[in-house]
Amino acid sequence: MKNALITGGTSGIGLGIAGHFAANGYNLLVNGLERNGADIAKELAAEYKVKVVFSSANLMHPEQIREMVQQAEQELGQVDVLVNNAGIQYVAPVDEFPEDKWDAILAVNLSSSFHTSKAVWKGMKERKFGRIINIASAHALRASEFKAAYVAAKHGIAGLTKVLALEGAPYNITCNAICPGYVRTPLVEAQISDQAKAHQMSEADVIEKVMLKKQPVKQFVDVCAIAQMALLLASPMSSQLTGTMMPIDGGWSAQ
Structure with a gap:
């Protein structure tokens, strides 16, 4: 039985991934800022008969990220799969885009994935196994108006994914990004x-x-399609699949 840490795992895409992994026998640490996050974790544990723990770490703060990974290692034993899913959004023309929103989006949507990956890296290297899955966006491959911070962060995730894939290759650590529409x-x-x-x-x-x-x-896009792709990327059989941007975008990136 393997263990997965999923950021933003108590709502939306993250919750869909959490449910799919739990249904396939993974123990989980799910992270989120929802007030009922602990209850969501208990419900997942009861439904799928796996261990699920909850962390309310605010991903804007690196020290809280490190504490979250330590919690996962202490309560689950180790982190085999990291799913960087958490994200926030703000939409405005660039000349009206609030600077604090820019900083927050870059912190949560990009920098937190660096901090989580760094925190799990040592253990993955020692065990010669790790799967890091970044939930990016079609906006990691394409741009849209009024989303300066989001598009910049998701393009950054694409670059981070490739670097982690290269550095992880000698240690059976893969890193891929799923790019939903x-x-x-x-x-x-x-x-x-x-x-x-x-x-x-x-x-x-x-x-x-x-x-x-x-x-x-x-x-x-159906959340189930993203969850199924994440499960494939987490598999021990996916060792040759690394450094990729996997579009699930209804053909958006084909244009």
């Missing part, structure tokens, strides 16, 4: 209203003319 999560729900204001259009038009416009398959 739009998934109807709480984060995207918030974006719909923000985009409506930025583009001065209705929320229905935002979905049709802004979000899904770039996806030839005119549907939101």
Whole structure:
């Protein structure tokens, strides 16, 4: 039985991944800022009969990240799989983009993945096994208006993924990024209203003319597809699969 640490694992894509991993026998540490995070962990443990612990670490603070990894190692024994999923978003034209929002998005969406990876790296090297999975975005491969910080962070994740893949290769540590198109999560729900204001259009038009416009398959991406890809990338059989950007974006990146 292996152990996975999933940031942002108590809602949206992260919760979908957590459930899929638990259903396949993984013990988990799930991280999130939801007030009911501990209850979510208990529900996962009860449903799938695995050990699930919860961390409320704020990923803007590296010392809390290190404490979270220590908690996972102490309570689970070791971290075999790291899923860097946590993310935040803000939408505004570049000349109106608040600098504190820029700093926060870079900290959570990019820097935290460096800090988590660094914290689990020593143990993975010693055991000659590790799987790091970064939940990036189609915006790691493409850009969109009004998302300066998010696009910059996700492009940064693509670069970090490649570096970790190269450094991890001698130690059977792989690192890959999954790049989803739009998934109807709480984060995207918030974006719909923000985009409506930025583009001065209705929320229905935002979905049709802004979000899904770039996806030839005119549907939101299913969380299950992302979770299944993450499980594949976590497998011992995926040792030759590293340094990749895996689009699950309804054909967006094909254009």
